[in-house]
Structures are given as structure tokens and as C-alpha cells.
Amino acid sequence: MLKTFDLVLIGVMTATAAVTYTIKHRAELKLEEVHRLEAEIKLEEDTIDLLKADWALQSQPNRLERLVKAYDDELQLQPTQSTSLVHAKELPMLKSEVPVPEVTEAKASAKGATEASAKGATGASAKGATGASAKGAALAGATVTTKAQSVPKPAPRAAEEDEADEIETGSVE
Known part of the structure; x- marks a missing residue:
């Protein structure tokens, strides 16, 4: 009888060791996945920081002013008048x-x-x-x-401004 009991205990210990090894292996795989995801998150954060720095460089007022002066003939940009700016609460409602x-x-x-x-x-x-x-x-x-709530309407435009807004069309050869 001692031999049977010993064999059962050896079987239980072997099964327990196999289950423990399986759980440990799954935990290591999950830990590797966590490390991989953390590395991806770090890469995305670094990319966002880089893009923010690039945007700050690209949208510097001095740089934009130089570009406007360089391409003034092509773009024909006009300064925005302070009366053209509105607050969000002044915008018209959705339909x-x-x-x-x-x-x-x-x-x-x-x-x-x-x-x-x-x-x-x-x-x-x-x-x-x-x-x-x-x-x-x-x-x-x-x-x-x-x-x-009523929204203030813009002042009527002069006839000279309407003529300036007309677009000349022509054929492309």
C-alpha cells in the first residue's frame, strides 16, 4: 500500500509542477507583451513630442511672415481685420x-x-x-x-469690394 500512496503523491507533484510551469510561462509571455506595448507607447509619445516641436517651428510668426513676403505675388493674401473674428458663441447654430x-x-x-x-x-x-x-x-x-438668440450680421460690403472678389476665368492651353 505504501507504494501506491507514493505513486499517487509523485503523480500529484508532477501535475503540480507542470501546472506551475505552464502558469509561469504564460506570465512571462504576458510580461513580454506588456514591455512591447510600453515600448510602442514610448515611441508614440516621442513621435508626438517631435511633431509638436516641428509644428512650433513651422508656425513661427517670423517664418510665416517671410513666406508671405516671398510668395506675396502668387498668394495675394490680405491681413485679417479684427472685425472678422468672432467668438464661438457668436457662430450660427447647426441646421x-x-x-x-x-x-x-x-x-x-x-x-x-x-x-x-x-x-x-x-x-x-x-x-x-x-x-x-x-x-x-x-x-x-x-x-x-x-x-x-440673434446673431449680429456683418456690415454690407461696398460695390468696389464686390468687383474685387470676381474671379477671372480663362482657358488653359
């Missing part, structure tokens, strides 16, 4: 967020006239047509209310 105007105190004839004037406007975009209908309703005596 999905634009509220539908509520017409109150509108007469049926005024509403019909407004729709006709919006339909009769040729070449007007949908945005322009809704603006035209709101203006028409306001002119007809109706009160137009919206839930949106």
Missing part, C-alpha cells in the same frame, strides 16, 4: 438646432402673401426664403418670434 419661427397675430391673408413672396423669389436659397417669409410677415403686421 438641426435652428428653431422654427412662430407667427402670432398673423392674418390668413398676410400668411398667404408671405408664402407667395417666398415662393416667388427666384434664385433664393431655402435659408433666404425663410428669411424672406419672416420679413414679409413682419411687414404685413404679424409678429415673428423665435427662440434663438
